[in-house]
Amino acid sequence: MLHPVVLSGGSGTRLWPLSRKNQPKQFLALVGERSLYQETVLRAAALPDAQAPITVCSDDHRFMVGEQLQAISVDSGGILLEPAPRNTAPAIALAALHAVARDADATLLVMPADHLIEDEAAFRDAVAKAKVLAHEGWLVAFGIEPDYPETGYGYIRRGAALGEAGYRIDRFVEKPDLATAEGYLAEGGYAWNSGMFLFSAARYLEELGRHAPGILAAAREAYARASSDLDFTRVDEAAFKASPSDSIDYAVMEKTDRAAVVPVSCGWSDIGSWSSLWSVAERDANGNRHEGDVISVDTKDSLVRASERRLVATIGVEDLVIVDTPDATLVARKDRVQDVKAVVDALNAAGRTEHLSHRKVYRPWGSYDSIGVGPRFQVKRIVVKPGAALSLQKHAHRAEHWIVVSGVAEVTCDDRVFDVHENQSTYIPLGAVHRLRNRGTEPVELIEVQSGSYLGEDDIVRLEDVYGRS
Amino acid sequence: MLHPVVLSGGSGTRLWPLSRKNQPKQFLALVGERSLYQETVLRAAALPDAQAPITVCSDDHRFMVGEQLQAISVDSGGILLEPAPRNTAPAIALAALHAVARDADATLLVMPADHLIEDEAAFRDAVAKAKVLAHEGWLVAFGIEPDYPETGYGYIRRGAALGEAGYRIDRFVEKPDLATAEGYLAEGGYAWNSGMFLFSAARYLEELGRHAPGILAAAREAYARASSDLDFTRVDEAAFKASPSDSIDYAVMEKTDRAAVVPVSCGWSDIGSWSSLWSVAERDANGNRHEGDVISVDTKDSLVRASERRLVATIGVEDLVIVDTPDATLVARKDRVQDVKAVVDALNAAGRTEHLSHRKVYRPWGSYDSIGVGPRFQVKRIVVKPGAALSLQKHAHRAEHWIVVSGVAEVTCDDRVFDVHENQSTYIPLGAVHRLRNRGTEPVELIEVQSGSYLGEDDIVRLEDVYGRS
Known part of the structure; x- marks a missing residue:
């Protein structure tokens, strides 16, 4: 076989x-x-x-x-x-x-x-x-x-x-x-x-x-x-x-x-570069490949991708690759796209993260997207898949506010387990052992507002995890 | 005189x-x-x-x-x-x-x-x-x-x-x-x-x-x-x-x-165009003017502006104007920037708003920025200046969750008036008469999660307003 x-x-x-x-x-x-x-x-x-x-x-x-x-x-x-x-x-x-x-x-x-x-x-x-x-x-x-x-x-x-x-x-x-x-x-x-x-x-x-x-x-x-x-x-x-x-x-x-x-x-x-993607993609009469919300004026032979909730407008350009994502935009001449490596190397050398992960991060239980950050807070949009659960966890440096905007979340907070419905909120104090679970058949979407002196992803103690990550 | x-x-x-x-x-x-x-x-x-x-x-x-x-x-x-x-x-x-x-x-x-x-x-x-x-x-x-x-x-x-x-x-x-x-x-x-x-x-x-x-x-x-x-x-x-x-x-x-x-x-x-701004701005040895977080490789005679929390990378381009904002990015040949008008006209004809206002909107009391939207919710980052107050208002179609992330907010909700401190939250039910005020000397920053069937700015009844807007 x-x-x-x-x-x-x-x-x-x-x-x-x-x-x-x-x-x-x-x-x-x-x-x-x-x-x-x-x-x-x-x-x-x-x-x-x-x-x-x-x-x-x-x-x-x-x-x-x-x-x-x-x-x-x-x-x-x-x-x-x-x-x-x-x-x-x-x-x-x-x-x-x-x-x-x-x-x-x-x-x-x-x-x-x-x-x-x-x-x-x-x-x-x-x-x-x-x-x-x-x-x-x-x-x-x-x-x-x-x-x-x-x-x-x-x-x-x-x-x-x-x-x-x-x-x-x-x-x-x-x-x-x-x-x-x-x-x-x-x-x-x-x-x-x-x-x-x-x-x-x-x-x-x-x-x-x-x-x-x-x-x-x-x-x-x-x-x-x-x-x-x-x-x-x-x-x-x-x-x-x-x-x-x-x-x-x-x-x-x-x-x-x-x-x-x-x-x-x-x-x-093998789509080894943006130019090879352009060459295999369907293109319009001007030789352009557009993805997402693009307005182009006198633009030729270009690949233009706009990310969600964002507009890219082009005027009088040709042979460009323009790739827009929530945290980074590339504008390159189409015959120079192999030098993307130079940008990635520069990011790596500077200890940055734009080459490692997107702002929206996928996890076994769903995804999160950091939609706002400030001096002592961070706002995340979190989606939990039906039947999925985050690990039972606690944080040493941050408290969390959760506002459910879609679905029904089952929340564990220390010794209490309760449901939080759409347009309801709950609070996870600093140090509390907590878990978020979706027992329903539709995704749970919530807004998390983190507050604290340190907000890194590594401030987490996983006590139990259904995905073997504890 | x-x-x-x-x-x-x-x-x-x-x-x-x-x-x-x-x-x-x-x-x-x-x-x-x-x-x-x-x-x-x-x-x-x-x-x-x-x-x-x-x-x-x-x-x-x-x-x-x-x-x-x-x-x-x-x-x-x-x-x-x-x-x-x-x-x-x-x-x-x-x-x-x-x-x-x-x-x-x-x-x-x-x-x-x-x-x-x-x-x-x-x-x-x-x-x-x-x-x-x-x-x-x-x-x-x-x-x-x-x-x-x-x-x-x-x-x-x-x-x-x-x-x-x-x-x-x-x-x-x-x-x-x-x-x-x-x-x-x-x-x-x-x-x-x-x-x-x-x-x-x-x-x-x-x-x-x-x-x-x-x-x-x-x-x-x-x-x-x-x-x-x-x-x-x-x-x-x-x-x-x-x-x-x-x-x-x-x-x-x-x-x-x-x-x-x-x-x-x-x-x-008179800085009548992006190219005239480029020509009066200080430029580096390659003739580039960079603002914000820009990585450029073999780039010449270009104006590149990245907006907050975003990176713009350029490779092998010259004589471009690249202007990135939270909701729209322009990529134009420098000698074609007068055609920005064509893009603005297209936005206007399509009934869009990217030519009217930025995602972050200034008000007499401070500002708000819509950092996330979904089918029945919207997340705003709100800053209230010291001594300022929003109007006493109510909404017909949305409830609001407020999480204070900096400063002390004085909240009016129907017949109650109370303070909400950093890392505290409150809830404004649909139809409640409410007001947000900053009596302190530092800005109040809060995250607002709106939940409801209609989330337009025009769903507001102003009952009192210190700025004469009611």
Whole structure:
């Protein structure tokens, strides 16, 4: 059976300020209403013989993965939590071990969570061809037929044909300069290395053991000692961290003599930058892509995104990327968007947080958004999902006022438990042990006014937590 | 004695999104920490023999004028409220009538509230020269020595010299095209019409009566029937509205045979657009002017303003104006900023409010800022100035929760009056007659959570108001 493996380990900041460390590209709805991760999962789930997809992700993103899966009603084949990033070879090893434990003959379809594929039929055809080769013992890479001399990708040069389905891989080549890339296109037989693979899980583990035994050993131990935590499989931290960090390309694909490539032309993009998003997005007659509340006057070939409750107006500009979020706005020339990294580095060096998290923060129980701050107070808008509960907690430095504006909140405050309805309020004194719970079927929305000398998120003692965070 | 007259009637939107109808250019701190209005008042107050300045402004801006005067501790010579805009000739007539009632020999120095003058010494010299001419009965216009062929201003051509002090005015000319403006510079003897004037108040009224008797009659009647309202002189609405609308240039200066010009070169700018603000502002080595939290990478010759609690990052752009406010951001090519008007027109046509007022709204008692809205609720951050009180009021469609985060609020709620301290809250039920007052010496800051089916500002019945608004 085919076990899709969605690699969601990326924490890219190339789409800053929309992507942040806590909410990287794969979890954003960049094209359409679903996130790239959700689109990837749905694409996988629709394949013939596909089993429930396995996700490998960072521990930091586990609740976002869980929530995004729930929102599209797709059964999970497991969410494997990486305690630390170790590149793709160890991540795929975990998925392979997880799959063979359930299905000794498992075939893995490995897909990064943050790619766009516009022509799903072409992709399905390529998967069918790759399955033929995998059954013959080949480790198959999907090679994207290049339509221009891109210098940002690695290339795969094909060798001898393997029947109708694909080719042996002659060699992998690093990101070329423009002249070399142009040569590749002129010569033919080269494809972009998409980062998508298909092979037997057992064969992958076998080849990994041959060419990178340290990675296999670490992954085996980390997986053997894994603990189950809600829907998540949390592999052993020490064991996993002991693994060498390496990509599947270097660790396996370039070394094995059973590497094959299936060329495909399926409207693929890795949306590696704002300019590549602009180039794949639908645009108006002036070449503009607008999202949100935008008024543009004589504006051309630009990507403009306004965030909620905000207007962006443009006059007489062209070839710009303008991305507005609640706490940061980027204005960049479209051909310079790779330098977003310089901004992120500057934020990091200054100890700032605009590259780490959005003003609105997602939690397993819902979300909060800091809508106002002052010298000794902070105002948060809090949403608690139906059936969810915050941890039983207390604060050393702040009191909290809660005003319920929608739904019915069950409030615990020291030894009292009571309901607070819409247009009612309650007060949590400094030091009181408290909890907020939504027993209803609709979200609870409330305004929290914090008052105190210190208002950091780290002033919290969690006494109990249904999400294993205490 | 010299009576400065500050004309603050402008409601320009050319600096949108920073300038709004409720807070036009003259009240903004565009260069330095004080507003252009405050700078104008201080410049006038520093002149020899200057009396307390008279302000003529729109009724809508009276509290802002009062507050900005108070903030710079300058005594007011009167704040005359125009019930409707009627251009400069009637406004100056009101000021002249106000001045002669106090000082029959009053000399008026008329200054628009929204101009910048960098060389105050040169300006003072020009005022001294103009006073000499005014004492001889001349109506003096200040003409700015042009340093480039600007096509956005009217020009004054000088005639025969009047001693050392100035010249007769040969003629006024309309905004020229570029070739004509270049001709003026080459020919010499032309100056920009600055909109600043100096003359005897009695002489102005005399000439106005001769050349525009309808304006004089209306102004006389409006002023005679004026009522006093706190620090404000509210002229009669019907009488003032009956006045023809005309500029001092057309109504008087172009018609009188006693028009003189004093040329001056004093670093004058009317800051008529974002590009002119950029050109007068101090800039860094890359030609950029940054205000607020800005990170720029390879950015040149741009004006970038970030609003509070927000970051603006720029990459690889040049010659842009980027102005960020809490509810709207403008990105415009610097040579296209005159098209801000097209955006404002679009907002107006769509029945929107982003050109009318900022999210933070100033009131005579302080300010409020709508920091969050939802389907049946709104969250406001409210500041009440020391000694100030909101009106005694009630709402038909909303209840209010108040949480005090700074200071001590005196709250009236139906028949109870009580204090609410920092980190305390109270509840105003729907329909309750209530008032908020600050009896202390520090500002009171509170968070208001409104809950109800309709949350518009017009759901208010004012039963009493210390500012005459009930």
